[in-house]
Amino acid sequence: MSSPVIDIKDLSKNYGRDRGIEHVSLEVEEGDIFGFIGPNGAGKSTTIRILLNLIFPSGGTARIMGMDVVTESKKIKLQTGYVPSDANAYSSMTAGEFLNYCQGFYGTKNGSERIAALSELFEVDRKRKISDLSGGNRKKVAIVQSLLHNPRLLILDEPTMGLDPLMQARFYDLLHSENRKGMTIFFSSHMLSEVQMLCKRVAIIKEGRIIKVEDIETLRKRQLKKVRIEFDDQVDREIVRLPGIQPQPVISGKVFQCMYSGNFEELIAALRGKKITDMTIEEPSLEEIFMHYYN
Amino acid sequence: MNRNLFIRELRSNAFSLMMWMAVITILITVTMSVYGTFLENNSKVLGMMSIIPKGALLFKGISNINDLFSVLGFYSANNVIYMLVLGSIYAIVLSSNILLKEEYNRSAEYLLSWPLTRREVFLSKLAVVFLNIFILNMITAAAGFICLEINKREPFSINAFMILSLYTLLLNMFFGALGLFISTLVKRPKPITAFSIGLVLILYFIFALSKITESIAKIGYISPFKYVNLDTVNPAYKLEFFNLLYFAGLSVLLTGLSYLFYKRKDIYL
Numbered sequence: 015m016s017s018p019v020i021d022i023k024d025l026s027k028n029y030g031r032d033r034g035i036e037h038v039s040l041e042v043e044e045g046d047i048f049g050f051i052g053p054n055g056a057g058k059s060t061t062i063r064i065l066l067n068l069i070f071p072s073g074g075t076a077r078i079m080g081m082d083v084v085t086e087s088k089k090i091k092l093q094t095g096y097v098p099s100d101a102n103a104y105s106s107m108t109a110g111e112f113l114n115y116c117q118g119f120y121g122t123k124n125g126s127e128r129i130a131a132l133s134e135l136f137e138v139d140r141k142r143k144i145s146d147l148s149g150g151n152r153k154k155v156a157i158v159q160s161l162l163h164n165p166r167l168l169i170l171d172e173p174t175m176g177l178d179p180l181m182q183a184r185f186y187d188l189l190h191s192e193n194r195k196g197m198t199i200f201f202s203s204h205m206l207s208e209v210q211m212l213c214k215r216v217a218i219i220k221e222g223r224i225i226k227v228e229d230i231e232t233l234r235k236r237q238l239k240k241v242r243i244e245f246d247d248q249v250d251r252e253i254v255r256l257p258g259i260q261p262q263p264v265i266s267g268k269v270f271q272c273m274y275s276g277n278f279e280e281l282i283a284a285l286r287g288k289k290i291t292d293m294t295i296e297e298p299s300l301e302e303i304f305m306h307y308y309n
Numbered sequence: 310m311n312r313n314l315f316i317r318e319l320r321s322n323a324f325s326l327m328m329w330m331a332v333i334t335i336l337i338t339v340t341m342s343v344y345g346t347f348l349e350n351n352s353k354v355l356g357m358m359s360i361i362p363k364g365a366l367l368f369k370g371i372s373n374i375n376d377l378f379s380v381l382g383f384y385s386a387n388n389v390i391y392m393l394v395l396g397s398i399y400a401i402v403l404s405s406n407i408l409l410k411e412e413y414n415r416s417a418e419y420l421l422s423w424p425l426t427r428r429e430v431f432l433s434k435l436a437v438v439f440l441n442i443f444i445l446n447m448i449t450a451a452a453g454f455i456c457l458e459i460n461k462r463e464p465f466s467i468n469a470f471m472i473l474s475l476y477t478l479l480l481n482m483f484f485g486a487l488g489l490f491i492s493t494l495v496k497r498p499k500p501i502t503a504f505s506i507g508l509v510l511i512l513y514f515i516f517a518l519s520k521i522t523e524s525i526a527k528i529g530y531i532s533p534f535k536y537v538n539l540d541t542v543n544p545a546y547k548l549e550f551f552n553l554l555y556f557a558g559l560s561v562l563l564t565g566l567s568y569l570f571y572k573r574k575d576i577y578l
Contacts, residue, residue, distance in 0.1 A: 066422050069575040088426045096422035100578075103416035106321075118313035119423040159419070169422075 017080050019044050019167050019198045020065070025074035027060050035060050035222040037074070042200050042215075047193055049209035049230075050202040051304065052219035058202035059099070061219075062171050066096060078167065092120070095160035099172040099202075101152040102144075109133075109147065109155045110140030113162070120163040132158040135188070136181070149176035157185065161192070168192070170201035174208055186211055206304055218304060233303055240298040241274045241281070246289035256284050260306060273298065273306050310436055311429040314420075318437040322403065326441050329399045333391050333445070334452040340387045341456035344380060348462060351378070376542040380457055381465040385473055385541040392449055392477045393537060394513050397484040399445060401505040404438045404488030408571060412498035417576045427572045435564065438489065442481045450474040469541040472548045476537045479556035483533055484509060486563035493570035498577055533559075 020042035027034035035057035042048040050058050063069045064076055067087040076083045078090045104112050113133070117125040133140055136154040144152060153176045160168060168189075174182045189212060193199055203209055209216055210230065217227045226233075238260075243253070249270045254263060258276015265271075268291075274281065278295075285293075298306070376382035408431070411417035420430065453474070457465060488505055495501055512532040519529025529535045536552040 063576075066418075068417065068421050069577070070573060088424050088429075091422060091424040094422070096418075098415075098418040098422075100415055100418070103414055103419055115313065115317055116419070116423065119311070119425060 018042055019046070019079055020048075020200055021077045021080075022061070022065075023075050025061070025064060025076055026072050027064060027069065028072045033057070033222050034072070035219075038219070038222075038224050039074075040217050040224060040227055042198060044198055045193065045196060047189070047199045047212050047214050048201070049213035049216040050200065050219065051204060051206065051209050051216060052202075053204055056219045057222040058219060059171060060222075062169060062202060065169060066091075092163070093166040095163065095165035095168045097153075097156045097160045097168070097170040097173050099175060101149075101156035105145035106143065108141055108143050109138055112144060112155060113138075113140065113159055116159045117162050122163050125162065128162055128164075129158070132161055136184070150178055150181060153177055154181065165197065167198045167200065170199070172203055173201050174203075174205070206299070238273055238275050238298055238303060238306065240294075240296050240302060241270075241272055242292075242294045242296075243270045243285070243290060244268055244292040245270065246291050250288050253284055253288075256280065273302070310432040311425055314425065314430065314433040315436055318407065318434060319440070322407075322437060322441055325403070326445060329395070330445055330448045333395055333449045336391045336395075337384075337387075337449065337453050338456055340391070341384065341453075341460050344383050344460045345462075347383065348378060376540075379463065379465065379542050380461040381469060381473075382542040384453060384457055384470075385539045388453065388473065388477070388539075392446075392453070393480055393534065394509065396442075396445060396449070396477060396481045397509045397513075398506050400438070400442045400481040400485040401488035401509055402502055403441060404485040405492045405501050405505040406488075407434045407438055407492075408489065409492040409495060409498065409501065412576055412578060413500055415498075415578050418578055421576065428568075431568050431571050435489065435568075438485045439482065442485050443478070446474065446478040446481060450477070466541070466546075469546050472546065473539070473541050475548060476552070479553070479560075480533055480537050483556050483560050483563075486560040486567070489567040490563040490570075493567045493574060496577070 018041040020040070022038055022040050025038040026036050033055075038057070038061060050061070052058055060069070064071050065078060065083055067083050070084060079093060081090050083090065104115075107115065110129075110133075113129045114126075117129060122128070129140075132138075136158055138151070138154050138158055139147075142151075144155065147155065153173075157173070160170075174185060177185060189199055199212075201212070213230050215227065215229050216233065218225050243249075245268045248268060249265050253259070253270060254265075256276065258274050258280065260273035260275060263270060263272030274295075377386060411420050421427075454470065457470065487508075491505065491508075492501065513534055516529050516532035516534035519526050519532070519535070533556070536549075536555050538546065538549060538552065540546055
């Protein structure tokens with residue numbers, strides 16, 4: 015098997031009093047679309063900044079395409095594109111000047127044609143100053159610059175923040191099509207719908223630690239179901255003790271609601287003879303699965 | 310060094326360089342145009358000068374009032390403020406922001422995601438700092454030379470003029486290196502322009518005070534202005550080897566340390 019495109023081992027970053035990341039390990043395989051989700055301040059940007067060598071790790075290692083992110087950063091960047099979460103820099107330049115400037119670092123052939131094609135695809139007005147563009151349009155410029163050199167790996171920090179739904183869809187299409195051509199994609203997000211739409215695999219980060227790395231399908235098929243039971247009178251207390259009921263079920267009046275990962279025969283058996291007025295068992299949203307892990 | 314980054318930096322700093330060159334050149338030209346009137350009113354000037362404390366003249370490099378009546382003495386006395394102080398402020402403002410602006414403008418996130426080593430970033434920016442300081446010095450010295458030629462009544466020592474210009478360049482380069490050094494120590498991505506200007510002014514006033522007040526004369530040695538010899542009218546005026554070593558050594562040391570710090574610096578945005 016080929017080595018992972020991103021290989022992070024036991025990576026830590028201490029910020030003194032502020033929390034950074036602790037012992038983060040994860041692997042992103044070639045051709046993956048890998049989502050990195052967690053709330054703000056969980057350590058997503060810290061991890062990405064170490065990958066880009068903006069900051070130095072306090073411990074552990076990170077390799078991209080087998081190269082060390084600290085000592086071989088330039089070589090890595092020849093094959094990596096990056097979309098920052100905040101695309102407000104270089105505001106005094108026009109979009110066209112900015113893209114030409116960026117292109118100058120790669121020196122790729124047919125650079126101006128590539129700029130023109132991508133700008134057209136994303137409807138980037140190259141004559142306008144970046145400071146005059148809306149947040150969404152700035153983001154589009156950032157996306158175009160990340161793709162100029164046909165990178166093998168694309169890293170995105172909160173990529174669709176500020177994009178309108180139509181542009182988001184176009185962006186997803188483009189990512190899928192680049193991915194089919196072999197581009198590996200690693201992105202951070204706090205929007206689960208985005209992760210759901212794009213990813214094959216996902217890592218959940220909480221307070222600087224990875225708490226789960228999973229295939230998105232496995233995550234969904236973990237037999238985790240959302241169960242809601244409305245009793246006729248009051249919630250039967252025995253049901254709470256049933257194995258498979260996940261911690262922190264919600265009981266309000268006659269309604270019992272929980273995440274359930276146990277055997278359904280046991281659940282049905284436990285409910286036999288109880289007076290129930292309504293019951294639903296449904297697929298939880300990714301958000302609910304995430305909150306389940308996060309809690 | 311990276312050509313793309315170097316050219317971009319040159320371009321983005323060109324306007325400010327032109328403005329500073331224009332301001333200093335105008336100040337020199339205006340001041341030197343007063344020289345003729347100054348000579349013609351010789352006796353009145355001497356009367357006026359007698360009420361100015363000797364120290365106030367001393368810190369301008371004038372050990373003898375009569376030095377002011379030589380065109381080069383007049384030039385160097387006024388050169389202190391314009392080329393030494395303003396030039397140093399230009400140098401430190403440019404250099405203390407050139408790396409740091411990538412952080413507070415949040416462009417470092419782009420810049421360091423492109424295929425560049427920190428070494429290339431540092432060297433490209435360093436080259437821009439020193440080249441801009443060099444251009445500023447060349448143009449303002451040329452303006453000064455033309456003013457001297459136009460306003461002179463007697464010949465002046467071109468050699469002394471060259472040495473004074475070299476001292477000015479060395480001092481400005483030193484402040485260029487100091488600005489870079491300070492910016493690599495800054496943790497928070499904020500401009501340090503006010504601090505940098507303040508630093509130049511404080512060092513200048515330490516030097517000025519040490520000249521005026523004999524009891525604190527020794528404190529003057531902590532100011533780099535102390536190592537610029539302004540006594541151009543003195544026939545023994547020359548480039549002191551120690552002073553040359555002081556400026557060159559400190560500039561190289563500060564630049565080297567800045568490079569080492571920048572190479573390992575965590576860039577926060």
